Amino acid sequence: MYETTYHRPSSVAEAASLFGKGKEAKYLAGGHTLIPVMKQRLASPSDVIDLGKLKELIGVEATGNGVEIKAATTHYDVSTSDAVKKAIPALAYLAAHIGDPHVRHRGTIGGSLANNDPAADYPAAVLALGATVKTNKRTISADEFFKGLFTTALQDGEIITAVSFPVAAKAGYGKFPHPASRFALTGVFVAKTAGGDVRVAATGASQNGVMRVPAIEAALKANWSAGAIDGVKVSADGLLNDIHGSSGYRANLIKVMAQRAVAAAG
Template sequence: MYETHYHRAGSLADAAGLLAQSDDPKILAGGQTLIPTMKQRLAAPSDLVDISRIEELRGIEKVGNAYVIGAGVRHAEVATNPSIKGDIPGLAALAGMIGDPHVRHSGTIGGSVANNDPAADYPAALLGLDATVITTKREIAAGDFFTGMFETALDDDEIITHVRIPVPQTSAYCKFPNPASRYAMAGVFVAKTADGSPRVAVTGAGADGVFRATAMEQALASNWSPDAVAGITVDASGLLGDIHGSAEYRSNLVTVMAKRAVAAA
């Protein structure tokens, strides 16, 4: 690990000030991605701004027909929250599938969303549920937030504070995990939104990260059943291929996971 300067922010204003005065800072939330990356010397920030103790980033609250979840909320908190389990079971199930117990009790929803790993789970939930990312500057629809592999619409000095997730009529998430990392080789989040519109978001398979499977959405609009998506395949030319599975293999996984998710929903 390269030398870095560590700062613990006491508030959002404090964190913003530390970011502004640092040469090449990184925000530290749960650290489940950043710290291993630094240990491998793949990242060398001049400063680490730790936001994990900021109370403004905590809490889960239902506001109207949506949940507002603090960016500092741990995966385990989402997975075990009784209200979320009742209203958005797909989101609770997804959070409970992330990594292992250590990761789930350390990693945060804001950190996962900001990092936008192409195999992370939360991006599929936010895109599938038509969520909104709230930052220190603005509100960004999930469809505009995720812009490519490890890329988001965030500015360098912008901090995620909350995510707002509407309650759908129904939802579910199914993934085929890499047996070692537990990251998704293909994960599919399905939801029927409050107005009845189907949404299907895919993670782990796309060469540019998370994406919506619009052909599956159109099929589900007229027939909400596993049979509706059984014959639909995602074009393999836009999918990842690596030592764990070819693009064609992932294309098949997407269809299988979609069928299972619709059945679960």
């Protein structure tokens, strides 16, 4: 790892100001992407600004129509939160299946979203549930937030402070974990919104990161059942094609994981 300077600000405002002063600063939350990347010398931030201990960024609150998860809340705390389990059990299930227990004790929802790894789990839930990402500057809808591989609508220095999830009438997550890394080889989150709309998001599948799957959405809107997906054709165009799975294999996984997600959603 190259040399760096560590900072532990006491507020989001101080963190943003430190970021502005750093030559090439990076925010650190759980550190389970940034630190490995720094160890490989693929990143060499001049300054590392730790958001992980900011009390204003930790916690889960029940809201009028769902839950708001503050950005530095760990996957473990989301998976065991009574408020999350009550409002959106599928979200607690998703958090409980990220990485391994040690990763879940450190990794955070804000860190996962800001990084937008194409095989991360949370982006699928955020996109399918139509969540809202709150930052220190504005709120961003899920549809506007994800901009492709490791790319988001966040501006330089902008900090995610919370994610607000509306309750869904039905929601489920199906994931085929990579046997070694536990990243999603393909994961599909299905949601029927309170208004009756259907949103389906797949992660781990597309070359451009998390994506909606309109063909499956249409089938589920007509008939909310795993069987309704049997006849759907999912195109392999633009899907990841690597040593772990061909694009055709992933296209099929999207269908199968969507079916499992619908079965889990009930």
